[in-house]
Amino acid sequence: MSVTDILSIQLYTLRSLEDLDLILDTVADAGYRHVETVGSHLDKAAEVRAKLDARGLKASSSHVSMAALRERPDAVVDACKTLGLTHLYMPAVPPEERDMAADGWRSLGRELGQIAEQFRAKGIRLGYHNHHWELKPKDGAKTALELIFESAGSSPLDWQVDVAWLVRGNADPKEWIHRYRSRITAAHVKDIAPAGQNEDQDGWADVGSGTLNWRELWRVCRDAGAEWMVVEHDKPADPAATARNSFAFLRNIED
Numbered sequence: 001m002s003v004t005d006i007l008s009i010q011l012y013t014l015r016s017l018e019d020l021d022l023i024l025d026t027v028a029d030a031g032y033r034h035v036e037t038v039g040s041h042l043d044k045a046a047e048v049r050a051k052l053d054a055r056g057l058k059a060s061s062s063h064v065s066m067a068a069l070r071e072r073p074d075a076v077v078d079a080c081k082t083l084g085l086t087h088l089y090m091p092a093v094p095p096e097e098r099d100m101a102a103d104g105w106r107s108l109g110r111e112l113g114q115i116a117e118q119f120r121a122k123g124i125r126l127g128y129h130n131h132h133w134e135l136k137p138k139d140g141a142k143t144a145l146e147l148i149f150e151s152a153g154s155s156p157l158d159w160q161v162d163v164a165w166l167v168r169g170n171a172d173p174k175e176w177i178h179r180y181r182s183r184i185t186a187a188h189v190k191d192i193a194p195a196g197q198n199e200d201q202d203g204w205a206d207v208g209s210g211t212l213n214w215r216e217l218w219r220v221c222r223d224a225g226a227e228w229m230v231v232e233h234d235k236p237a238d239p240a241a242t243a244r245n246s247f248a249f250l251r252n253i254e255d
Contacts (some may be wrong), residue, residue, distance in 0.1 A: 006228055006229055007033075007231070008034035009231040009247075010063075011037055012038050012234075013232050013243065014055070015230065017084065024055050025193070027243055030244045031244075033057060035060065036063065036228070036230045037063070037083065039061050039062070042062060042080070045078070045079035050106035059084060060098075060228045061089065062083065062088055062089065064090060065090070066094075069090065077119065087127070087228065090129065102138040104148050105148055106196030109149065112128060115154065116152070116158070125156065127157060127159050127160050128159055128244070130160075132165045133169075134169050135170070149183065157169075158184070159174070160188060161177055161186075163217055163221065164188070179220060179248055182225075183197065184224045184225045186226055187230065188230050188231075189233070189250065193210050194210070194211055201233070204233050207233075208245070214250075
């Protein structure tokens with residue numbers, strides 16, 4: 001298996017290009033063979049699938065909103081089947097919920113776990129994607145992320161570990177990855193610029209040009225069970241260059 005078989009790119013990275021045809025042309029030209037779609041793509045799955053097929057691209061996975069999971073779960077499952085993907089990740093709670101108390105995070109973990117059970121029966125795996133706000137202590141020293149996974153219990157809730165957001169939250173990513181390795185099915189591969197650089201990009205960097213040791217972290221994520229390694233940059237100045245530069249760095253990362 002080559003790197004390109006497991007490497008994907010989150011299309012949120014290229015959202016400023018606006019036109020989906022241009023976005024998909026850009027990632028295909030950069031060398032990617034897989035993409036991670038955003039929640040809105042699930043609403044027009046047949047159209048998106050046709051555009052992917054036309055470029056020889058496949059969907060590795062998708063993000064999905066909590067609202068969609070609650071309000072139209074059957075439509076979400078149908079969209080996943082149309083797109084040919086089996087990995088879904090809920091990427092974030094709405095901004096107004098990000099400071100909620102411990103009970104709110106426990107409730108979220110239970111609900112996600114229950115939905116993950118229902119989706120598993122239909123051949124779809126559901127996971128959670130972290131940022132840094134889930135690393136705030138909510139119950140003594142226990143963080144929101146710990147409460148989510150604890151409350152999900154023995155359910156099949158997965159984790160898409162966003163390594164750079166763990167670092168932004170002052171956590172040791174290797175420690176967290178080891179601790180929750182049984183839940184990890186994908187990783188977001190993004191990089192952090194040196195202090196004071198790329199401030200117009202919220203301090204993010206193209207993969208391989210920042211401060212994270214991705215040669216080591218790639219192995220850590222893969223050893224923990226990450227099936228998909230998904231490039232992401234939250235605010236690139238030049239999305240096409242970010243896609244190209246990140247692919248160029250990662251294509252030989254296992255050599």
